[in-house]
Amino acid sequence: MKNTSLFILFLITIAITSCASSKKVTKNLEAIFESSPEFKQGFTGLVIYNPETKETIFNKNEDKYFTPASNTKLFTFYTALKILGDSIPAAKCAMYGDSLIFKGTGDPSLFYDNLSNENILRFFAKTDKKLFLLKSNFKEEHFGPGWAWDDFNGSYSAERNAFPIYGNTVEFEFKEGQNSPNIHPDIFVDSVYSEKNKELGKNIYRNEKSNKFQFEKYKRSKKSTQNVPFITSEITSAKLLSDTIRKEVMILKKLPENLQLDKIIYSNKADSLYKKMLQKSDNFIAEQLLLLSADKLSDTLKTSIAINYAQKSLLNDLPDKVNWHDGSGLTRYNLFTPRSIVALISKITAEIGDKKFKLLLPVGGESGTLKNSYKANKPYIYAKSGSLRNNHSLSGLLITRSGKTLYFSFMNSNYIVPYSQLTKAMEKILKTVRDHY
Incomplete structure (x- = not known):
């Protein structure tokens, strides 16, 4: 009885102290x-x-x-924590005769920000079948509602899509003493041109309506890197993937009748994406996580x-x-x-x-x-x-x-x-x- 009374007195003391502290x-x-x-x-x-x-x-x-x-x-x-589980689905796929048909789930990790590509690359490397990227059930605008229209050139405003690759941006790197950038992925090399325009300064600018990039050509005094979003499409995703894995990737508009994409290829642990999104405030990962969840x-x-x-x-x-x-x-x-x-x-x-x-x-x-x-x-x-x-x-x-x-x-x-x-x-x-x- 004595111990119970002391415990009650202890709890009352804590409550009074906490109340005083709050006040x-x-x-x-x-x-x-x-x-x-x-x-x-x-x-x-x-x-x-x-x-x-x-x-x-x-x-x-x-x-x-x-x-x-x-x-x-x-x-x-x-939301993603409650829906996606421990791992991120990178693609849904099925075999059909001599073909491997796959479609994107919205996974943002392929060749993006040092996230793992091992599973998806191994999957493509070991198949000898023809590769077909299925047109996805992407029912979204590439930009979100209320986004600033003139942010299209900023890396923080990359487009959303079903099969992202390279974070849906082109990397332009100027090394010290260079007057033209190194470009990655290199399928965009022929889409980059220089012109005399001092208003461009040190920046790369994309045409608002096309994947054409321009810059001011002059010798850079120090190293710099800029990532610029490209306009996405199934064709562009297929070209980028084909160029990267060195295998032809074709577009398929409709799934053959009675065929189900019943195999899922996973890419990364979900926590690795959550940490990058929260710590770096990565807009691209955030947007794609909701698409993954919806899918x-x-x-x-x-x-x-x-x-x-x-x-x-x-x-x-x-x-x-x-x-x-x-x-x-x-x-x-x-x-x-x-x-x-x-x-x-x-x-x-x-x-x-x-x-x-x-x-x-x-x-x-x-x-x-x-x-x-x-x-x-x-x-x-x-x-x-x-x-x-x-x-x-x-x-x-x-x-x-x-x-x-x-x-x-x-x-x-x-x-x-x-x-x-x-x-x-x-x-x-x-x-x-x-x-x-």
Whole structure:
């Protein structure tokens, strides 16, 4: 009886201490927000949640909607995590007489960013059959809804398609002293031309409507590399694959009657794609993951299939409805609330645990998009950042000096101060929580 009473007293003491700590943090944060010019004219939301006590220790505009930018990738990650399983399907295929027929699933990894190609290359290498790339059930625009039309030349805005290869970009490398670039893959060599146009500067520009690339020809003083998206098609995918594996790849528009593509070739462990997407904020991987998810659900590559399924079956318990339109967050149509993102983080950690989630996320001062931010002797921020002009969000895990793991979502829309100034003000807020809770 005595031990029970002591235990109850211990629990009451913890509750009182926690409550006092929360009140102190709330008071400190409110004072910082009130005195910080960075938060005066823009719109800010912040939710900080203690999963151990199930207590929201601070909230500011928790139920208001913000432009999440690349925080959208957290939703893409959770959706793919629940749908795809441990490995990424690279192609569906079947044998038909002297032919091998295959089609893409949306897998972004083929010859992209040092991801493994071993399984798919071995598959193509060991067959002596004729290769046919089947026209896919790709029911999507190559760009996402609301993407900026003039971003077509940026590597962060590569087109979406069913059979990606080389990240759907062309690499142009200028070595020191060169006035013309090395081009990879080299099937685009004849599509590149130079012209005298100082407005081009050091950059390569693609024609908006065709795979024609131009540059200013002059001797470069230092090495530089630029990746430029190409316009995708089944024909281009077949040519690129054929050139790479040194075997002819032909296009097949329709599957022979009664034939099923019943064999699946897998490429990479799913975690390897998730880590690149989250740490490097890779838009291309994010978009293709939703196509992969849709293909597994319905054999149709259409982003909205994956999003609608997630909203109805995976995210229907979030506190606020999500306004979700793409995988990467390139569109400004996406709108989420801070408390819904924190609820999503709770769902992710319930699925894979804090420890694994920390391994996939950028780490403040150490890795990914946060390598140069939130530096500390001991890392305390493990989070996904997201930025579109005048919008910046950061959501993830915050480790306090007392050893507590907190979930947070810090969202800013329509800010007008310099980005560096805003993030320093955010850092002051988060350090206060780290040090005083």
